[in-house]
Amino acid sequence: MSTQVSVKSRLSSTVASLKPSGIRRFFDLAASMEGVISLGVGEPDFVTPWRMREASISSLERGYTAYTSNAGMLELRVEIAKYLEERFSVSYHPDKEILVTVGASEAIDIALRAILDPGDEVLVVEPCYVSYEPVIRLAGGVPVFLKTKMENQFKLTPEELEKHITARTKAIIFCYPNNPTGSTMSAEEWQALLPILQKNDLLVISDEIYGELTYGRMHDSIAALPGMKERTILISGFSKAFAMTGWRLGYVCAEPELLAGMLKIHQYTMLCAPTMAQMAALEALRHGRSDMERMVESYRQRRNYVVDGFRHIGLDCHEPEGAFYAFPSIAPTGLSAADFAEKLLMEEKVAVVPGDVFGESGHGHIRCSYATSMEQLKKALDRMEHFVSRLS
């Protein structure tokens, strides 16, 4: 006798209740069409510079195929420490305060799991990267969303921060330079938030994966501000700055107790990050600066070009100071972001991502990645101009 068990009932209630990512649906739609110009790609259009590829190949030839220590190769952690100190004026001890992870993605996961008890609230500054909410839920936490607005260049304000803090608030997570808005926060803007963070004893999870991709001024890490290192979990990685998305390599930095907690999870669930990727990362930090600078220069040029283009078409767009996304408002067209994106894809074959996929603050906006060739950007802008002019 066989009893029917529905597939769903075998899943945990947490997993069963997770919504599928809004990006997924759009991907399926765009992937099924021919001749699509995509401004929907959240990764560099550069192939990893040869220097890093070669270093990894050479490490394989020399037989570096075994596990590394759980925290990652010490040489790499030493280079990460030097790099963070030099670029962002934050100092972490390579041995006790840095852990090499499988992408920033793993770092986000273990940071949240290490600190959350069931029911703990985590403030999530949105619009934001799509993984924060589900990962908080998987860790038993409760996401509480903080909104940002275009008139504030999508920066987090002290008022919005203070409004949502409760007795259960344990931490806040955000990403600046931001995916999807391209916004950044300056040291002064961070400063205004510090008293509230300190008074309420919040932990800060700062996703700085786009930290190298700023245009005009250097990225300010919140961990560099006085008294903030102790309460900050700094997350970054190689995916964006060094065009290494497929290598799956990131890192997390925090004071020793927090780091030891994350290391516990990492050692049991991941053991260590891939060795050949660590070898490439070592090369990136030792000799990849000029490759990275060329890429940043090229993003800046394309940013200038597309922001001008959107404004010309009549789509209001704040000046994104970092990452490789523009986040124009499509409100004047009267369409919802999802309708706009879907029609644009169907009628003009340009893929963009509806802003509300990244949270409610993204309503009325679309995320356009300019990490694509000038030729494609030009064509995309032309097609979008046709599209928008037909709407009005």
Add this chain to the structure above:
Amino acid sequence: MKGAKKLSGTANDRLSNRNRVKESDRLLGRFYIEKENGVVGMDRQKQMELLRLLEEDSRQDAEQLGKMLAEPKEEIEKAIAALEDEKIIVKYPALINWERMDDHPYVNAMIDVKVTPKRDVGFDEVAERICRFPEVKAVYLMSGASYDLSVVLEGKTMREVASFVSQKLATLDSVISTATHFILKRYKHDGIELEDRDEDRRMVVTP
């Protein structure tokens, strides 16, 4: 050793002097362009950026370049004109992979040329002389080699190249010896791979 000696020759001194003057110009921020009111028109960094963009694709127009560099179109035009005047931008050629043209039977060769430098003019006189021949595609003064000039030649056949070397090059007064190496295939030229294998393999939409 020999190379080091060569670099301190008179002709090279003249050359590096000229470069030094340019370098001090740059340090003073006088990078060839000044506005009417004496303010620097476009800073050095931006000019370098403009040059890199043109080097990558010289067909980009001033309007697009202006948008990319956040400068008015007119500033870009002025900057380009000045860079042309200064002979920093020399020409706007296309990089052509002639090997893909089946009916273009050209052969290329690199010739190692050993010469006697002359008092006061060093290697310049003979090098400039070699440059004049239209068959000659490139001429470089080399250090650290057992020869002095590296000459790139183009001809319709190997015989044509060989006879140019023996009749025109080897017979020049200061030329002591030559060695000819034929180029079998070009893989990369001026920093550009002729068959690029790095395609865009990303998925259409990612978070």
